[in-house]
Amino acid sequence: MKRVVVTGLGAVTPIGNNVQEFWNSLINGVSGAAPITRFDTTQFKTKFACEVKNFDASAIFEKNEIRKYDLFTQYALYAADEAVKNANINFDSLNKNRIGVIWGCGDGGISTFEEQIGEYKLGNGTPRFSPFFIPKRIVNIASGVISIKYGLRGINYTTAAACSASNTAIIDAFNYIRWGKADMMITGGSEASVTESSIGGFNASKALSTLNDDYSKASRPFDETRDGFVLGEGAGVVILESYEHAIKRNAVILVEIVGGGLAADAYHLTGTHPEGEGAVLGMELALEEAGISPDQIDYINAHATSTPTGDLSELKAVEKVFGINPNANISATKSMTGHLLGGAGAIEAIACIKAVQENVIPPTINTQNVEPEFADKFNLTLGKAQSREVNYAMSNTFGFGGHVASSIFKKFTE
Structure with missing residues (x-):
């Protein structure tokens, strides 16, 4: 390959x-x-x-x-x-x-x-x-x-x-x-x-x-x-x-893409699986293809649209794959851009690529009262950007019909 x-x-x-x-x-x-x-x-x-x-x-x-x-x-x-x-x-x-x-x-x-x-x-x-x-x-x-x-x-x-x-x-x-x-x-x-x-x-x-x-x-x-x-x-x-x-062609290489997981919830016309089963599979497939363990992911750009059920199912899926208090920062850039529907994954991939390049995690804005079940489980990068080493970033997207896509970007090395 x-x-x-x-x-x-x-x-x-x-x-x-x-x-x-x-x-x-x-x-x-x-x-x-x-x-x-x-x-x-x-x-x-x-x-x-x-x-x-x-x-x-x-x-x-x-x-x-x-x-x-x-x-x-x-x-x-x-x-x-x-x-x-x-x-x-x-x-x-x-x-x-x-x-x-x-x-x-x-x-x-x-x-x-x-x-x-x-x-x-x-x-x-x-x-x-x-x-x-x-x-x-x-x-x-x-x-x-x-x-x-x-x-x-x-x-x-x-x-x-x-x-x-x-x-x-x-x-x-x-x-x-x-x-x-x-x-x-x-x-x-x-x-x-x-x-x-x-x-x-x-x-x-x-x-x-x-x-x-x-x-x-x-x-x-x-x-x-x-x-x-x-x-x-x-x-x-x-x-x-x-x-x-x-x-x-002597191109300047920004980052490397190393994994992509495609899956389906196979559950509901518009809703995500309440336990995030498709999301779990998509993330696991991406990690497997990248040849890395969950603790090597430094940043997860969550799909997180700000809907009552969708956000919960994604956090449950992240917990299943990464555990409680994982190494990764998580943020929801849709808090700033809104949801671009079919275009969302593209600008969120760019957010991941820039995070890897710049070693900065963009924030989740507006969130004041995190769902009690998850308040102490994750670093959701609330309020302001955080500087940290970002070697691997994952981008999650989910769509009506149960479509799941997770991609992984890596800091480029020769």
Whole structure:
């Protein structure tokens, strides 16, 4: 099996439109929550979200190009542009047949879908759809557009594993390179789901926080008063390549990816297994593949969405795998970014990679009253970032349908 390394990162998030801004906001405990600007929330139970702010698509698109892409694809291309530049890639000097794109997304072009169906209904049923309607809304289009932009003819598809989609995409990309099927992959995920149907739908399922009067503190993972997640949006990109390929092109290696565990809860349509059985399996598989013991993990970026049952099941799973008072710091960065659904795993992988690089654990903000059962069992990195040696970091993501994905990043050594 080949070693796989990370050589580039890109991010568009509710707390920063590039990797450095994102990381600075994370370690300083900045909340991305704010009143929704995309539509009138008067009739909605939840009136806030973690929207991307001050996003300027014209920085990389011609004006006539912008109308071809839904916002989730714009975010994807914008983050990919940063990652490619960060990795100092000259694609014309490389074998493009062995470079691919694996992307993660849950909703695809949902705002385009809402807009076009709305116009259709207002038009008394006259089918006057945009010629870009289908390519703007289909969930796989971001991976296709990234490959078209750079002329990449390698493996190309999109994982639609709900909220574990982009972590699954990263693990798949890791595996294809390990197996020698590709030299380099652009991977990650994006989402642009701050729309009426998303907010309304998640409200109907009682998944969203309704703390409208104190929205910046609404995402409070592990807190016994938590009342649901805060919807987020954005994109994260991770450039993976084989160690040999990176060395040959004189790339700067950021970290190494050494393990990925994929599993399922096989339990419920939307809920996690109450004892975290799928999460346990995913973490154990990742550890086994990395060839390390649980006590070697220094940081766990928890899925921890701030939902009543989900946070508890994850902590139970962590206790089963790592024991009480493990070596690892745990933190829930969704307390700052909100939940990016299919894009969550990508920006949380970046948080893990930066933690390994910088030896800093980003905090869990807003959490004041940890669930009594777990109050003394874990270091949840409450309130502020903590400096410590980080050699291994694990990223956990779980999705509706029971999808589980856990990946492990390691400090790079020759």
